[in-house]
Amino acid sequence: MQTQNTAQSNDVLLEARNLNKFYGPFHALEDVSMELKKGDIKVICGPSGSGKSTLIRCMNFLEIPEQGDVIFKGEKVEDSAKSLRALRSQMCMVFQSFNLYPHLTILENCTLAPIWVNKTPRKEAEEQAMHHLERVKIANQANKYPSQLSGGQQQRVAIARGLTMNPEVILFDEPTSALDPEMIKEVLDVMISLGNSGQSMVCVTHEMGFAREVADSVTFMADGQIIETGNPDEFFTNPKTDRAKDFLSHVL
């Protein structure tokens, strides 16, 4: 029994336990719990204002939940500089609005954290950055500045920037929502290839095709609560709740 428990907890990479988050009187997250197993891809979907972005931002403490715990690799995350540095150096986030550093070149964007957070020697960091930029097929733009790139290219750089930290988990916060339709695919392709290589990911997204294709589980949220969680086949073909049925009828 004891051994089974440890095996189980080792399997779970990231866990949220009974998170509660308030914005003034607004209850943004109500007792939300979820877990991510190593190598899994979890898609969180739901109507806007449902708390899905808040949830994913609580995972790396960009938003600090008022109640509840985030457990990463078996350890409870504390709101202290040391604990957060340990958490964030192993977990990266891709934002809706890319948030590349506009005053630095693409290559510098991708080497800053490895050099200063992980203390990687510059030369090695640059080689690794180029490797990851090649992975997202943008290595030839390494010396340009972010504003010289298209939205899709910028988002791929943002993914590469995260990969340079060799993260255990990548959090995607609506990575394609700010993109023109023709650029969505190039970003999704990168995400799919990451998923196929065994990268653990949590994705808040409206791309239901993506969810169907690669997700290991889909979580549907509404009004700050998790309404249902299931594997994608089940969720898309036979949602259990009316709320989910209603949502799917609008997005599919």
Place this chain on the structure above:
Amino acid sequence: MVVIAFLSTAFIEVARSVPMITVLFVASIMFPFFVPEGVEVDKLLRTIIAVSLFAGAYMAEVIRGGLQAVEPGQYEASAAMGHGYWQSMRFIILPQALRISIPAIVNLFIGFFKDTTLVLVIGLFDLLNMVLSATSDPKWLGFEVEGYVFAAAVYFIFCFSMGHYSRRLEAKQKQR
């Protein structure tokens, strides 16, 4: 941290609500009353320190504006990448905040550069006051206008170059 923040705010608010002439008078006339007998600080040095502190308060507000103008996403991205406060300030936030502040900083420089003539009231001599006193020299008789025009030219060249340099920096920054 809270104490430092409070003291800084208090200093900035006081400094900004006092006219520069008051600061100059305090530095040149009041200050010697407060130091023990025998201790003497050079008047020019006192004035320089006082004006620096005074200008520092204005500069602090300009930089604060720059910091607030940096997109929140930049703070979030640097935090999410694992940078601590100092690293994120040094590499990500301040480089952007200072660039945003360039026009306001140069504006401040030009203003204070011209305000230096106020030291006349406490009996110090800057360029303009030099010309003023030179005109009472018999050797200068009949060249007062030339003297003033020269002073004006010096001020113009300094201020114009500062403004021009600022515009060039801004243009360079826009290319990115």
